[in-house]
Amino acid sequence: MATLRIAAASAHFGRDLEFDLRRIAKLVADAREAGAGLLVLPDAALGGYLADLRHPDPDALPPALDPDDPLLKQVAELAGEMVVCVGYCEAGGDRRYNAAVCVTGDGVLGRHRKVHLPAGEVAAYDPGDRFDAFDTPAGRIGMLIDYDKTFPESARSLALDGAEIIACLSAWPTSITNRAPRMAQDRQSRLFDLYDCARAAENQVVVASSNQTGALGGMRFLGQAKVVGPGGDILARTWSKAGLAVAELDVAAEIANARRVLNHIGERRPGSYRAGSG
Template identity: 80%
Template sequence: MTVTRIAAAAAHFGRNLEHDLGRIGKLIADAHASGAGLLVLPDAALGGYLADLRHPDPSAFPPALTPDDPLFERIAAAAGDLVVCVGYCEADGPDRYNAAVCLTGAGVLGRHRKVHLPAAESVAYCAGDSFAAFDTPAGRIGMLIDYDKTFPESARTLAVDGAEIVACLSAWPASITNAAPKLAQDRQSRLFDLYDCARAAENQIVVVSSNQTGAAGGMRFLGQAKVVGPAGNVLARTWAKAGLAVAELDVALEIANARRVLSHLAELRPEAYR
């Protein structure tokens, strides 16, 4: 029996990288204090997200970091034996990607570039082209960024690749076109929660969903960080507030129990799908 504490963060991040690093350091310290073995930070935790999804302004894009930027060494040093997933804008020559890296003090464990680009995000970023799981001290993990989780194939590909935990890093705002008076009534708020639970239940895996809070430009970010079990049950959540959602579970045992009678991955019929 291996019990792991898993933390999903809800927090606001902007363009000031030093300020972002300070907030990341505080969240890492809080995760350590909670006894967590895995911390999932939001999308764009280093440098913030776009300020306008409909008409992105190139002069206001997030700072682009190379994968070997010294900032990551500082995060790794703070992480120590904690597995940390963090989102940033990645520079690859002239191209930019909405990206995430998973690391510990021992080094990088895995990377992901956002595949599905919503609205006008393609003005700011190139699209990634793959999903792959990787081994970590907290278990086998795959990462999704934001809009990726809207597509069932994304999490399914990771689950088929052996992911026990899918980390969903988001900068997910309330609806831009149909604003609701309260976030709890917002369409995007409902979808954010629905996708988290559906991706966990349909693959019988653990989903760790982080998100930004606060506002940027004309967008209000939802928060709603959570840890979801393999039956689609929410084990811990932050609601709309900033903070950590921390859940303690034996990941392998929970997955085995969920798949004891109905094992979705074992019962797939890919030859029937077009």
């Protein structure tokens, strides 16, 4: 039995990149002390998320980092033997992407640019165009960012590419149009948990879901980091607090057990689906 400890982080990040790097260093140290082999940090952990999703200020966007920015190399150095997924704003020529990178001390293992952009984000970012899984010392991983996980095709694409673990990096806020008086009653709080559990259960994979906490501008973030097993059961969670959700499991064995009788990937009928439906 080869078990893996997975840590998903809830934490606050803003525009101060040096502060963000120090917070990442602390979370990496905490995850290492907990024995984690995989740490999933939130979306926009380097530079923070948008302060206003409806009308982003073009003069107050997160700093755009090159794919080989020294800060990302510092995160890789901090990771050492651990696999770490971290979100940031990526510069691509004259374009900007909401992006994530997965690293160890040996370098970059995989990258993802957020494909699905909610209405306000289109003013700040360009969309990515693919979902790819990649091999790591912690197993085969795929990454989703925020709104990506709302679409079943996103996680399914990664599962079909052999992903055993889906890292969902988020800066997911409470409802912007109809905020509830208590976070636990917020519509987006319910949906955030629902999508995490559904994406794990329908693909029979492990989901490690991170999120930001606190507030930035008019945005208030949910937290609710968690690790979800391939049956859709929450194995560990932070609720709305900052911290790490840590769970230990034999990923391959748990997936094999979940697929022993009903194998959702193997029992698909692609010929019966509409073209482009995944």
